[in-house]
Structures are given as C-alpha cells and as structure tokens.
Amino acid sequence: MTARLPEPQAIASRDGLGHLDWLEAEAIHILREVAGQCANPALLFSGGKDSICLLRLAEKAFRPGRLPFPLLHVDTGHNYPEVIEFRDRRAAELGERLIVRSVEDSMARGTVVLKSPTESRNKHQSVTLLEAIEEFGFDACIGGARRDEEKARAKERVFSFRDSFGQWDPKNQRPELWNLYNARVHQGENIRAFPISNWTELDVWQYIEREGLALPSIYFAHRRRVVRKNGLLQPVTPLTPAKEGDVVEEVSVRFRTVGDITCTAPVESTADSVAKIIEETAVSTVTERGATRLDDQASEAAMEQRKKEGYF
Amino acid sequence: MSAIEHIPEFENDVPPGENRGLLRFLTCGSVDDGKSTLIGRLLYDTKAILADTLHAIEKTSARRGLTAADLSLLTDGLQAEREQGITIDVAYRYFTTGRRKYIIADAPGHEQYTRNMVTAASTADLAIILVDARRGVLPQTKRHSKLAHMMGIEHLVVAVNKMDLVGYDEATFRNIEAEYLHFATRAGITDIPSVTVVPLSAVNGDMVVERGERLGWYEGPTLLEILESAPVAHAEHAEPFRFPVQYVCRPQQSTDPKLHDYRGYMGRIESGEIAVGDDVTILPAGRTTRVEAIHLGCQLFERAVAGQSVTLLLEDEIDISRGDLIVAGKVSHGGTPRIATELRADLCWLSETPLDPRRTYLVRHTTRTVKAKLAAVHHRFDIHTLERQQAAQLGVNDIAEVSFRLAAPLAVDAYERNRATGAFIVIDETTNNTVGAGMVV
CATH class of the missing domain: 2.40.30.10 (Translation factors)
Incomplete structure (x- = not known):
C-alpha cells in the first residue's frame, strides 16, 4: 500500500451508495471482469477526460498490484500537443506501459489511404486500432465510451462483441443480463469493454472533481483564434488554417471533448475550474457531441456507421 | 407540448443525506401505449434533453407534418431499426433530478419481447407498466407484470396513460385500477413490496413530473415522486453477505517487501455487508477464516456494504481463486447458499x-x-x-x-x-x- 492511508471510512448515504459511488463500483467490477475473463486486454488511453477517469478506476480496481493490461493509444498525428504531453506524463507517473500506434504509420504502409491530403484522419483510426489488435493479439480493448453520447452507443453492450474484422453488428448483439458479462471469443475476435457506459458527461465531471483528477489544459477556458462555421467554433491551427473570407476572432473557449484537431471544436466558455465546468454542464443546452464534433454532423447515423467499421 | 420555460429548476447542491443514489427502472409497453412519449416527457421535463436534440426532433416532426415536437422521436434508434421500422434492442437512457440519478432500460414492445424485457428487467429495481386508459388492462399488461415479478422487480408502477383521451375521467381510472389490483392479487404478485397505480398524460405532461391542472381528483404522488421515493435494492431488508471473487491480486514482484505476501481478493459485494474481524466461509470448498482488512486502491474501510467493489484481505492463507464465493459466518451443512x-x-x-x-x-x-x-x-x-x-x-x-x-x-x-x-x-x-x-x- 502507499505510505499515507486515509482514515478508515464507511459509506454515509442512508439509502446505500451515492450515485458516483455506485457508478465507480460498477466500473471497477467491469474492469475486474475484463482482467478475470480475458487473456490479453488493453486499455485505450488517449489523454481525454473519459479515459482519464478510466485510468483512475483501473488504479482503484487493481492497486497495490500493477494494472493487468497495457495502455494503448491510436494517434492520428493530429492531436493537440497538450493532450499528447499529458498522456505521456500520466503513463510515466503510473509506471504503466504505454503503447502508441499511429495512423501515419498505417498511411506509410498503405493500409490507410486518404481521399485527399486534408481529409480527417479520425475515422481511419479504426484501421490502425485493428492493426494494433492483431500485432499484440489483444482479445479485449477497454474504452471510455458512454451510452449518453450518441444513440448508436445507447444500444451497445458493456461487453461488445466484434468479429475478426472488428465489426459491430447492432442486430446481432449478445444478450447481457444482470452483471454476468460474457467475454468469450474465438481467435482473432475481440471484445470492446465499456466500464463507464452508464455515466453521463455530468457524472464524468463530478467524478473528476471528487477525485481531484488532473486534466490537459485545453479542457479549461483559454483564449484561442477561431472561425465560426455552422454554429460551431473551428479552431485556427496549422492543420485547419483560416480560408479566404473567414472572419478570425479570438475568444475564450474550452474543449468539451478532445480528439483529432480536424474534427473537434471548442465551445465558448470562461470556466477555468472543474467546479465552473460542472456548473456549465448542468445548465448546458447542447449535447456534448452536438457542440463539439464535426464528424457526427455528417449524418444521423454517422457513429453507427463508424462502429460497424471497427471504430471503438 | 408545453413551452420550454416549463422546465423545472433542480438544485445542484443537495444536502448530505438527501442524495438518494441511483435507481434503475424499465418501461414496459408498446409504442401504442405512449411509452416513447412517456420517456420523452420524463427526459424533457427533467431537462435531460438539450436544445440541439430538441431542434433535431422538431425538424423531423415538422417534416412529418406535425405542429408540435413529437417526444416519442427522442427514443428513435438505429439506422438499422429505422430501415426496418422496428425496434430491435434495449436502449439505455439517463436523467438526474439532482437528488437521484436514473437509468432507464427501454425495452421495445413487439419484436423479441421476452428476451428484451428479461434483459432490461435483470438490472432494474422498478418497472413502469403502461396501460392505455382507453383500452384498460390487456393480456400484455398481465404478461409484463408476471415477467417483472418473475425477474424479481421490487416495485411495480402501473401508469394509466392517455388520460387526456378519456377526458381525464376519474371513473375510468378507478375501474382500471380496481381491475389491475384484482388481477395482481389473483396472480399472486402482491408480494411485490409495492404496486402503485397512477393516472397520467405523457403527451401533456400531467402527473409525470408536474401535477398539471387536469387531474385534480387524484391525490397520490406523480410518477416522478414515486421514482424519487422508491427504495433502491438492498435497502429494505437485511440480506446475507455474498462476495464472488473476481480476481486475486498478488503483487509479489513489487519492490515493496511489505507487498510480498499480499493476497487481495477482489470483487463486488452483491448483498449484505462485511466488517473487519467478521468470520467468513469460502465456497464451495467450505474453509473458514476472518476478514483482516478491506481495501479499495489506497483507501481502507472498516466495513463495506452491498454494491461496493472492494478488496478483501483474509487472516489465513487459503487457496482462493476467481469463481469462489465468500459468505459471512460459518456455513453449516444444509444451510445457504x-x-x-x-x-x-x-x-x-x-x-x-x-x-x-x-x-x-x-x-x-x-x-x-x-x-x-x-x-x-x-x-x-x-x-x-x-x-x-x-x-x-x-x-x-x-x-x-x-x-x-x-x-x-x-x-x-x-x-x-x-x-x-x-x-x-x-x-x-x-x-x-x-x-x-x-x-x-
């Protein structure tokens, strides 16, 4: 055990566990089921807030032992440097193994072919992820997806079966009853396990506050040059330069999700602390993906389509 | 559909002790009973629906020639389902009132009914069974009730919906209520701790979150009040301690010599509670020992209760692995489990x-x-x-x-x-x- 131990405690709520305690206990149970049932799992860690929660849950689940899985990040090469720096620092602090596989390597191999040099690499992560699964022989990948994010996710299992092409078949999912998860797969098949399936964006922020979790700086309000497009703020970066006729403004923004630069937009905000972000989230009028994801606006079923192709 | 200023304000700072944790419930019924509309109403009136989602369903409603947003569209599912015009699977949805977080398991009404309902019910504490006020208690109402009972649901709420279509008539409601309770008694499902019958109109919002003006003769709780006050699982009676071992933590390779002999048995307390010093039996082998410590990560607990994931350290070195069940006390032959x-x-x-x-x-x-x-x-x-x-x-x-x-x-x-x-x-x-x-x- 670590040197400093808090006072022994018991839970206080008169009705059993508070909602964060319940969600935490459920997620730990799921992580331990992955460890107990799967021979060679990996935890997908991007440096984003959901996977930061996953890491804390994994610490609680398995300390004082080491985590029974490596961390895996599929890097598009188009991530914000603050997030990549955070990812590396956090993995080093924990003393756990971090595997990074890059979409650029898949492009060099010729397994990812972009339609044009400027096409977003986001959806091509699926190819690189499947290549990493094959390279290391992972039989399960633990991800931070939540059912409240998107309607395709709302119907996905906690233990989601993927065939040897990484495909999700929404019409042919395994029944999932009680907390009896079935992670059995044949060689080459794969389970995607989602311990925080039942968490909402607000739960994630409340957990970050309660646990005092550190986050990459771009989650907090900062000034950034942006262009307003289709109701979203498009950050002006070397990858996404302002086009002729664009009106560039500098506004106070924060990111609600972090991902590939080409498809993640910040929101206008002055919230510079977790407490202020919780306040904003509680009264927000726009969904997380609606406010921030350029990739989900393409069609009503964009996420469903990507998941069928092996996206996490 | 009522205007947006109708949204109630929920307090974000709930005093300690007022946090009522988390309640999981399922909704049973077909689209015809207004199930999707009821879920839409709950989500909308508790502010779980955000403007962009609402805007999207308003656009779809307008395209279909409707004058108001059709709340049932909020539960519209996958492309694969829209193509076939069916709902194929259980969907999970979330809302919170500040006092309590809710997980709705929305089981589709027609296709694969038993399979979907059994799946949704397996994790639920409470079931809402929808009845159309114009049609009363139907064979499917009885089927849903019996299945819920069989699946161990502790609380049944019979929501008599579409009261607006029967002129908010009290006699109609009372007849349905009496018929249902008569059925429940005969079917032997009154041993469910609570059966509540509530009149409502999901379309107009009466008795869902708000009382509304049109059901003045009804003095019972609104649907949300029933949800807010329903006791969660394990809260109502003492249950014996059950702890299935998921994983054994043995960090021998650690540089810390204190960890050399560490053996932690990791799992979630499925029922009951445990304290340091308690006698336990390991099943099916039947060996007994005592709890030396209760850990979670670097936290230490004196006692832990149902629902918590913890790590147990035991006094004696016993061969215990994943699949073993730790129970309280000394289990005698012929006892339980x-x-x-x-x-x-x-x-x-x-x-x-x-x-x-x-x-x-x-x-x-x-x-x-x-x-x-x-x-x-x-x-x-x-x-x-x-x-x-x-x-x-x-x-x-x-x-x-x-x-x-x-x-x-x-x-x-x-x-x-x-x-x-x-x-x-x-x-x-x-x-x-x-x-x-x-x-x-």
Whole structure:
C-alpha cells in the first residue's frame, strides 16, 4: 500500500451508495471482469477526460498490484500537443506501459489511404486500432465510451462483441443480463469493454472533481483564434488554417471533448475550474457531441456507421 | 407540448443525506401505449434533453407534418431499426433530478419481447407498466407484470396513460385500477413490496413530473415522486453477505517487501455487508477464516456494504481463486447458499437455435463457469398467460422450468431470495453466444 492511508471510512448515504459511488463500483467490477475473463486486454488511453477517469478506476480496481493490461493509444498525428504531453506524463507517473500506434504509420504502409491530403484522419483510426489488435493479439480493448453520447452507443453492450474484422453488428448483439458479462471469443475476435457506459458527461465531471483528477489544459477556458462555421467554433491551427473570407476572432473557449484537431471544436466558455465546468454542464443546452464534433454532423447515423467499421 | 420555460429548476447542491443514489427502472409497453412519449416527457421535463436534440426532433416532426415536437422521436434508434421500422434492442437512457440519478432500460414492445424485457428487467429495481386508459388492462399488461415479478422487480408502477383521451375521467381510472389490483392479487404478485397505480398524460405532461391542472381528483404522488421515493435494492431488508471473487491480486514482484505476501481478493459485494474481524466461509470448498482488512486502491474501510467493489484481505492463507464465493459466518451443512451439482431453474431461452438436450453448455454463475447438460424440462410457461404446459422443446423466447446437471458444484441461493447468487446465463460453447438466462428455483 502507499505510505499515507486515509482514515478508515464507511459509506454515509442512508439509502446505500451515492450515485458516483455506485457508478465507480460498477466500473471497477467491469474492469475486474475484463482482467478475470480475458487473456490479453488493453486499455485505450488517449489523454481525454473519459479515459482519464478510466485510468483512475483501473488504479482503484487493481492497486497495490500493477494494472493487468497495457495502455494503448491510436494517434492520428493530429492531436493537440497538450493532450499528447499529458498522456505521456500520466503513463510515466503510473509506471504503466504505454503503447502508441499511429495512423501515419498505417498511411506509410498503405493500409490507410486518404481521399485527399486534408481529409480527417479520425475515422481511419479504426484501421490502425485493428492493426494494433492483431500485432499484440489483444482479445479485449477497454474504452471510455458512454451510452449518453450518441444513440448508436445507447444500444451497445458493456461487453461488445466484434468479429475478426472488428465489426459491430447492432442486430446481432449478445444478450447481457444482470452483471454476468460474457467475454468469450474465438481467435482473432475481440471484445470492446465499456466500464463507464452508464455515466453521463455530468457524472464524468463530478467524478473528476471528487477525485481531484488532473486534466490537459485545453479542457479549461483559454483564449484561442477561431472561425465560426455552422454554429460551431473551428479552431485556427496549422492543420485547419483560416480560408479566404473567414472572419478570425479570438475568444475564450474550452474543449468539451478532445480528439483529432480536424474534427473537434471548442465551445465558448470562461470556466477555468472543474467546479465552473460542472456548473456549465448542468445548465448546458447542447449535447456534448452536438457542440463539439464535426464528424457526427455528417449524418444521423454517422457513429453507427463508424462502429460497424471497427471504430471503438 | 408545453413551452420550454416549463422546465423545472433542480438544485445542484443537495444536502448530505438527501442524495438518494441511483435507481434503475424499465418501461414496459408498446409504442401504442405512449411509452416513447412517456420517456420523452420524463427526459424533457427533467431537462435531460438539450436544445440541439430538441431542434433535431422538431425538424423531423415538422417534416412529418406535425405542429408540435413529437417526444416519442427522442427514443428513435438505429439506422438499422429505422430501415426496418422496428425496434430491435434495449436502449439505455439517463436523467438526474439532482437528488437521484436514473437509468432507464427501454425495452421495445413487439419484436423479441421476452428476451428484451428479461434483459432490461435483470438490472432494474422498478418497472413502469403502461396501460392505455382507453383500452384498460390487456393480456400484455398481465404478461409484463408476471415477467417483472418473475425477474424479481421490487416495485411495480402501473401508469394509466392517455388520460387526456378519456377526458381525464376519474371513473375510468378507478375501474382500471380496481381491475389491475384484482388481477395482481389473483396472480399472486402482491408480494411485490409495492404496486402503485397512477393516472397520467405523457403527451401533456400531467402527473409525470408536474401535477398539471387536469387531474385534480387524484391525490397520490406523480410518477416522478414515486421514482424519487422508491427504495433502491438492498435497502429494505437485511440480506446475507455474498462476495464472488473476481480476481486475486498478488503483487509479489513489487519492490515493496511489505507487498510480498499480499493476497487481495477482489470483487463486488452483491448483498449484505462485511466488517473487519467478521468470520467468513469460502465456497464451495467450505474453509473458514476472518476478514483482516478491506481495501479499495489506497483507501481502507472498516466495513463495506452491498454494491461496493472492494478488496478483501483474509487472516489465513487459503487457496482462493476467481469463481469462489465468500459468505459471512460459518456455513453449516444444509444451510445457504446451497452447494449444488444439479440446478432447478426457470430458464428463458434467448437464442434462435433451440435448446438441445444432447449438447453440453456452459453455465456462468457469479464469476464461476461450469459445464452443464439439460437433465429435464419440467414444464413450459405459456408466453401469453404464463400458465404451465407440458413441453420437451425450448425455442427462442420460451420460458420453462428445467433442471441442469453440472460438471462441478456451484454455491447458489434461490433467485427470489438473492438475485446475484440465484441468476445464471447459459453460453453456447461453439458460438460463445449467450443463449439462456436462468433463475434458480
């Protein structure tokens, strides 16, 4: 055990566990089921807030032992440097193994072919992820997806079966009853396990506050040059330069999700602390993906389509 | 549909003790009963629906020639479902009131009904059964109620919806209420701790979150008040301690010499509670020892209760591995849990491929998996009436009382006494698919 131990405690709520305690206990149970049932799992860690929660849950689940899985990040090469720096620092602090596989390597191999040099690499992560699964022989990948994010996710299992092409078949999912998860797969098949399936964006922020979790700086309000497009703020970066006729403004923004630069937009905000972000989230009028994801606006079923192709 | 300023304000700072945790419930009924509209109303009136989602359904409603937003569109599902015009699977949805977080399991009404409802009910504390006020108690109302009862749901709420279409008439409601309670008594489901019947109009919002003006004769709680006050699982009566071991932590390679002998048994407390110093028995082997410490990460606990995931350290070095069950006290022969090599259970068959008595299956019970073979089909329950009938075969969506012969013993409780140690799933060894759901009799 670590040197400093808090006072022994018991839970206080008169009705059993508070909602964060319940969600935490459920997620730990799921992580331990992955460890107990799967021979060679990996935890997908991007440096984003959901996977930061996953890491804390994994610490609680398995300390004082080491985590029974490596961390895996599929890097598009188009991530914000603050997030990549955070990812590396956090993995080093924990003393756990971090595997990074890059979409650029898949492009060099010729397994990812972009339609044009400027096409977003986001959806091509699926190819690189499947290549990493094959390279290391992972039989399960633990991800931070939540059912409240998107309607395709709302119907996905906690233990989601993927065939040897990484495909999700929404019409042919395994029944999932009680907390009896079935992670059995044949060689080459794969389970995607989602311990925080039942968490909402607000739960994630409340957990970050309660646990005092550190986050990459771009989650907090900062000034950034942006262009307003289709109701979203498009950050002006070397990858996404302002086009002729664009009106560039500098506004106070924060990111609600972090991902590939080409498809993640910040929101206008002055919230510079977790407490202020919780306040904003509680009264927000726009969904997380609606406010921030350029990739989900393409069609009503964009996420469903990507998941069928092996996206996490 | 009412205007947006109708949204109530919920307090974000709930005083300690007022946090009522988390409640899981399912909604049973078909689209015709207004189930989607009711869920939409709950989400909308508790502010779980945000402007961009609302804007999207307003656009779709307008395209379909409707003058107001159709709240049922909020539960519209997958592209695969829209293409076929059916709902194929259970969807999970979330809202919070600040006092309590809710998880709704929304089971579709028609396709694969038994399978979906059994899945949704398996994790629910409460079931809302929808009745159309114009049509009253129907065979499906009774079927949903019996299934909910069979699945161990503790609280039934019968929502008599579409009161607006019967002129908010009290007599209509009272007749339905009386008929339902009569049925419930006869069907033996009044041993469910609570059955509540509530009139409402999901379309207009009366008695869902707000009382509204039009049901003044009704003095009972609104639907949300019922949800807010329903006790969560394990809260109502003392249950024995059950702790299936998921994983054993042995960090011998650690540089810390103190950890050299560390053996932590990791799992989630499925029922009851445990404190440092308590006697425990390891099943099925039957060895006894005492709890030395309770950990979670770097936290230490004096005691822990149902629902918590923890790590137990025990006084004696005993060979314990994943699949073992730790229970409180010293378990005597013939006591509970029972050590079984034959399981008698209600079995719901979930696969399109019928149960084959010649084949060997896997039974997963808590964290233990054993080989199993069908020994007998005692009787099947008629899917509409749940009356017993003779049968030898078991196909998809059938429910039957069966016996399995097990290749190794399991420590089981009756499902009606303990959902976690009374439930199991059946896995097809060839496809690895989950093909059955069982409840120990």
